[in-house]
Amino acid sequence: HGAIYANIAMNHADLVIALGVRFDDRVTGKLSEFCKGAKFIQVDIDASEINKNIEVNIPIQGDVKQALKIMNDKIEPKKNIGPWIRQIDKWKKEFPLTYEIDKKSIVPQHLISELTKLADENAIVSVGVGQHQMWAAQFWDFNEPFRWLCSSGLGAMGFGLPGAMGAQVAHPKKQVINIEGDGSFLMNIQELQTLKMENIPVKNVVLNNAHLGMVAQWEDRFYKSLRGHTYLGDANFAEIAHAFGVKSESISKPQEVLPALKRMLKHNGPYVLDVKYPYNDKSRGHVMPMIPANHSYLDTLIDAKQTLREYWEKKGIIKE
Template identity: 45%
Template sequence: MKGSEITIKCLELLGVEVVFAYPGGQAIELHQALSKSKMRVVLPRHEQGGAFAAGGYARISGKVGVCMATSGPGATNLVSGIADAYMDSIPTVFITGQVPSSMIGKNVFQETDIIGVTRPIVKHSFLVLDAKDIPQVMKEAFYLAASGRPGPVVVDIPKNIQQQRVEFNFDVPMSLNYYHPDPVFDPADADRIRAMIAASKRPCIYAGGGIISAGASAELVKFAESYNIPVVTTLMGIGAIPEKHPLSLRWLGMHGSVYGNYAANECDLLLAFGARFDDRVTGNPQKFATRAKIVHVDVDDSEINKNKPADLGIVANIKDVLTALNEKPMRREYADWFARIAEWKAKYPYNSYKTKLNHVQPQFVIQTLSRLTGGNAVIVPGVGQHQMWAAQYYDYSFPRQLLTSGGLGAMGFGLPAAMGAKVACPDKTVINIDGDGSFQMNIQELGTLFVEEIDVKMIILNNQHLGMVAQWEDRFYNYNRGNTVLGRCKGANGKGAGKHCDGCDGTICTGLPYPDFVTIASGYGIPGRRVFTREELEPAIEEMLACDGPFLLDVYTGYDEHVLPMIPPGGDYTSIIME
């Protein structure tokens, strides 16, 4: 068999059902082999779209997402998607074509050292120089991507290796003696954690995306209930515990709940499970949880003591740890601690904002969507203000319900990631909530939705700005606009630097938004609707949800809302901004 045929056969034997793949000169052999396969091939309209789609597929399903591109610009177009998977620990395999091995290093047409380019942002990478090695490489790539702390793996295959004919043998052993993804959990560590809980008067669980990656959400809820300990999650951990659960304090960090931030910082024992103390949670780490003893459990030993010293660091699978802890529950009432939390909840209520009836506020859009979907949709935001509002105002109740670019914060993520998620789970309602800036970065994937009949619903919170950057300009740069206005109108503190459209009073634009996303979607064969008033919103969402196929809502919110609460960069919970 040709090396290209062996590659595709290995994917089939590894259980791959979908490949997001864009062809090119150095990948044409792979696509010829794909054309004879029973696997579904989704053709994105840009390699970055395919990379994010593979990540979305993996995020919702827990399976390895697979993406394929050609050499040179095809491979480099994958880089943002690879980095996104690396930052959020998403199991993905990226297969790239490469120029013939005899030409590597000679700067020939469409040559790029994709192994070198991606080395800092992959879990591992392979350059295949003999077709006989493909079965072993593919088995190792998938095992590395999915085991331990998941992550992206790159497999680069030169064109002559794709064309090389060898005997196919899938029954070859892996050679990963250097790799130990399953640390052995010492049961004595469970007793150490119990002892620290017994000595605590104000315990708090800090649960990250590792809970979801490990499939340990049920164990987390059981532990919280049986020990009676409140839970804050990270952005990536949203859904690990239902947000309406009485022990849930929602998520913490820069734009998290005030009471969740207070609890994490004023507890005397912080149980960090599958979280990495990233800067959007801690702010200045030296000022984070200064009153607390810290237990840090993570499958990746490099995370222990990296950002925040732990009093007890445990390298283990969090599911194993929680299972052991649940064998001997130790419930206490913590009456004083819960009374303090209740005071914070009363003083700083969640989902609190000043209602303005003259236009459609983004918070109102998310709340209405949550109500009309019964809180059961999978939400896939882009990156920016709309991402934070989507996290704040939708009621999440199960893991893998919010799929978001957390660590990298990659604009353009939302639409293609939603596309991949819907392909993985066609029976779920998948909704991309985006900003007008983020949506335009991969708007071409509307073509993929139409051709592939992928039923993704899209809501654009259109404020004509790069909203999050503009918010920072308002807060920290005296409202000065540094190229953050996307529309022609430069109202709303835009210094009058542009031409006002019809209906604009220079403060809140009420004219037709630019660009016209509904007309663009129509050009791709996708229906849509504009929303300008609160009264129009509910029937528009109902029409979107009832549509048999993809549908786009362009909701014009205007720009006069900030994501609150907000902890200033480098600050701590005592400096939180609430108005």
């Protein structure tokens, strides 16, 4: 679900420097099609990770920080990278991250875009696992490093709330926001008691579409929408939070978004904002772009209707 322009740039690179990465399938897609024209330098402190998924040209076992220091001393600056930067800028303009506005129901991507404008510039954002995680990564405007808390490859549903709590305790003067889906929030919802008792002022935004959204998306795309216990029911997380003594409210209309976000951020203590919106299959309900499992970046679903390959074929662009 990464940006199309980033994946295009990656697959047009002639050199990939991999620092502490394992080249899992969520990064590479189909291995035989990944960065076919590139040479690889892989740095990892764990020797078992090197050459595990990708056969690299230069394997380096060691600490990334030390390896980078040595590389910096050896690298000669390239005089003219202007054409490459301009090409990337062109891809960015051609394939921006976008969403459709709905006048009748809340669009989660829009809510996140509005929240990032209202939040502190150095706010810390924690997420669980699911569609909300992807949308937060796509539409939150990060201005500083070390502001994004995510379980990443571990895929730990329910990480968002305890992750945010830890960040808030470690940084009591910073604004900490937990963006969760309803399914992920349920995994550690008992920690609302800890929020209340310790008065940890984490702001929780629960994107509540009554589904395990990411799994439902795969069901829609690849399993003819056959539901395997992915409908969760219409839970009211505002009432649940209220039962714990945590300030809360529930919204479901677009015009309620901005006032509710402002109230939440203004509140001094912990807060739960239950954001109800419908799950829409194959439209706004799906995270786009999307690369299906074991496919290349050319098979990226740009939207619900076409792939990057189809788009480029229509334009007559050489793909390789």
